[in-house]
Amino acid sequence: MTDTFGEVRVTLHRGGDDLLSAGLGLRGLSGVPARFVSPAAPTPEELRRRAIQSSWRGIADLGPLGGFGSIYGDVPDVPGREFTTFARLPGARHPHRVLVQVPDAFDRQRRCLVVSASSGSRGIYGSIALAGGWGLPRGCAVVYTDKGTGAGYFDPADNTGVALDGTRTNAGRDELEFEPKGLSSDAGIAAKHAHSGDNPEADWGRHVLQAVRFGLAMLDRAFPDEAPFTPQNTRIIATGISNGGGAVLRAAGDDAEGLLSAVVALEPNIHVEGHGRAFYDYATEAAVLLPAALAAPAFDGVPFARTGIASPPAWALRGAALRAHGKLEGSTPQAQAADALALLRASGWRDEALKVAASSTWLDLWRSVSVAYASAYLRREAGHMPCGFSYEVQRVAGVATPADAILRAAWWADGSGVPPHAGINLAGGTDLSLDPTLPGCLCLRELWTGQGDDARKLREGLAATAAALPREGLPILVVHGTDDGLIPVSFSSEPYVAWLRAHDRSPVFWKVPHAQHFDAFLAFPDFGDRHAPLLPFGYAALDRAWAHLVEGRALPEDALVRDTRPRGPGPVTAKTLALPPG
Structure with a gap:
C-alpha cells in the first residue's frame, strides 16, 4: 500500500x-x-x-x-x-x-x-x-x-480549524486536521x-x-x-x-x-x-426506551437513574409520550416503565448492563453519540445532519464574548470529538412538547428500523464497519x-x-x-x-x-x-x- x-x-x-x-x-x-x-x-x-x-x-x-x-x-x-x-x-x-x-x-x-x-x-x-x-x-x-x-x-463562521501543533488557525495558512470545503458560514461547527x-x-x-x-x-x-x-x-x-x-x-x-x-x-x-x-442499533433503542424504563423497581437506588428534581420527572414524561406514539401499552407510569423494560430485555439487554446504562441516559450520551454516527454513516456534512441536528456555538443571548475565544482555544485539548461540550451545543431534533428530545430520538431510531432511502444508506454505511x-x-x-x-x-x-x-x-x-x-x-x-x-x-x-x-x-x-x-x-x-x- x-x-x-x-x-x-x-x-x-x-x-x-x-x-x-x-x-x-x-x-x-x-x-x-x-x-x-x-x-x-x-x-x-x-x-x-x-x-x-x-x-x-x-x-x-x-x-x-x-x-x-x-x-x-x-x-x-x-x-x-x-x-x-x-x-x-x-x-x-x-x-x-x-x-x-x-x-x-x-x-x-x-x-x-x-x-x-x-x-x-x-x-x-x-x-x-x-x-x-x-x-x-x-x-x-x-x-x-x-x-x-x-x-x-x-468553524466556517470564521474559517478556522486546528493545525498540526494543536493551535487554531485560519484555513489556507497551514494544513488543518479537518478542513471541509464549501460550507456556508452558518453551517455550525464541523466535527x-x-x-x-x-x-x-x-x-x-x-x-x-x-x-x-x-x-x-x-x-x-x-x-x-x-x-x-x-x-x-x-x-x-x-x-x-x-x-x-x-x-x-x-x-x-x-x-x-x-x-x-x-x-x-x-x-x-x-x-x-x-x-x-451494532452499536447504532442498541444506542438508538436505549435513547428511546431507557428513559421510560427508569421508573421500574429494577432501578430503585441505582446511581444516576433518577437524578434531577424536574416535576413531572423525565421518565414519566417519556413513558406517556411513547404511549401516545403507540410504542407502549401501559396507562400508568409504572405500567409504561414495565413495558419499556420488557422491550429492552426482550432485545437482549441484561439487567446488570441496564442499571449502568442509566448513567449514559443521565448524561444524554445515547442521543448525542447516535447523532454523530448517523451523520457519519450517511456521509453528511455540517449544515445537513440527519433529523435536523447541528452543532452550534453556545452564546449568551446570541452575543459573542471574550469567553468564547477562551473556550474555542481549548477545544482541541478538552473536546471529546462528539459535542455537546464546553462552548458547543447539540441543536435541533427537538420540539416544544414536555419531552422535547423524543422527536430526534425517534427519527434516529427510524433510520435503523425504517425503509426509506436514508435508512437504506445508513445500514449500508454501518455494514461497511463489520470486522473481518x-x-x-x-x-x-x-x-x-x-x-x-x-x-x-x-x-x-x-x-x-x-x-x-x-x-x-x-x-x-x-x-x-x-x-x-x-x-x-x-x-x-x-x-x-x-x-x-x-x-x-x-x-x-x-x-x-x-x-x-x-x-x-x-x-x-x-x-x-x-x-x-x-x-x-x-x-x-x-x-x-x-x-x-x-
Whole structure:
C-alpha cells in the first residue's frame, strides 16, 4: 500500500515535559486542568499538556481509591521525542492524525512498538492511559491514531480549524486536521467523525495499520544506525479501549501484511455481520426506551437513574409520550416503565448492563453519540445532519464574548470529538412538547428500523464497519466488564469471540465481574462502591501478551474472573481485583 504522510513535526520532551504526563506526574494528571498563561492563545506546549491530562482523566481512575500507581500502572518521567503528522488513506477526503512517542530509553535489544487508536471519538492522545501507560515505561515506542475522529473542529463562521501543533488557525495558512470545503458560514461547527464524508469507522482497521507503518518509519528516523525496523525484527502489539478496542480488532482482520504480533482489546465496540448487535442499533433503542424504563423497581437506588428534581420527572414524561406514539401499552407510569423494560430485555439487554446504562441516559450520551454516527454513516456534512441536528456555538443571548475565544482555544485539548461540550451545543431534533428530545430520538431510531432511502444508506454505511476474520495464530486477548452499560458484552465481545471460535481461532476472553465502561466514573462514590475497574485487567492482559511474545509463555486461559469484587467504599486492593494468574 502506498502511504501518504504530510509534514512531520518533531518535538523534544525532556526536563519537566516528558512523553507520558507532560511533566504533570500522577498528582498533576488528577489535579485541576493545566493552565494556559494566555487563555485565549495557548501555546502548542500548553495545549499538548492539557490534551494529555484530559485524555488520562477521561479513561483512568487516578484518585486515591482507584489503585493506579499502587496496585497497577505508574507515571514515571519518560523523556523522549514525538513525531506527528497527518496521514491520508487512499481515497479518503480528510486525514487522520498519527503520532509516535519514542522514549530515550527505547529498548533496542527487545524492539517493541505499541499501536493504539483513540477511545470514543477522542483526539490523538485518547489512548495514552492504556498504550502509553503500559508501553513507554518498559521501553516501547508507542504510535497513536485518532482514526478519523478527534476535536480538530472547523468553524466556517470564521474559517478556522486546528493545525498540526494543536493551535487554531485560519484555513489556507497551514494544513488543518479537518478542513471541509464549501460550507456556508452558518453551517455550525464541523466535527471530523460526523462530517468528514469518509465514514471513518469503515476504515478504523486501515487507520491502525497505516499508523504502524508510520511508527516503523519514524523508528528508522530516530535510530538510523539500527534501521530498518520491520515486523520481522520489532514486536508490534495493538491495543485499545472501546472504539479503540474495536479499531485494533478491525486491524487484526485487515492485516494482510502480517504487521501485528498480538492484539489486546478492552471493552471493544466491535460488529460482526449477523452476530450480536451494532452499536447504532442498541444506542438508538436505549435513547428511546431507557428513559421510560427508569421508573421500574429494577432501578430503585441505582446511581444516576433518577437524578434531577424536574416535576413531572423525565421518565414519566417519556413513558406517556411513547404511549401516545403507540410504542407502549401501559396507562400508568409504572405500567409504561414495565413495558419499556420488557422491550429492552426482550432485545437482549441484561439487567446488570441496564442499571449502568442509566448513567449514559443521565448524561444524554445515547442521543448525542447516535447523532454523530448517523451523520457519519450517511456521509453528511455540517449544515445537513440527519433529523435536523447541528452543532452550534453556545452564546449568551446570541452575543459573542471574550469567553468564547477562551473556550474555542481549548477545544482541541478538552473536546471529546462528539459535542455537546464546553462552548458547543447539540441543536435541533427537538420540539416544544414536555419531552422535547423524543422527536430526534425517534427519527434516529427510524433510520435503523425504517425503509426509506436514508435508512437504506445508513445500514449500508454501518455494514461497511463489520470486522473481518484475523489470520490464524494471531494472539488476540479480549477484556470486557460484565456490567458494561455502554458497549454491553452480550452485544459485542461475546458474539465476536464466539464467531472467532466458530472459525477455528483461539482468542483469550476475560470477563470481569462488576466492571463497567468508564473507569473515570468510579470517582463518584456511590458508583465506585458498586463496581471494579477494568483498566488493571488491560495492563495484565498486555503483560501476558508480552510474556508470550518475548518469553514464549503460553497464553493465559479464558476467565470469568470469579473472585473480583466491587471496590466498596475503600481503596481498591489486589485482593478485590483478583487479577487472573499469569
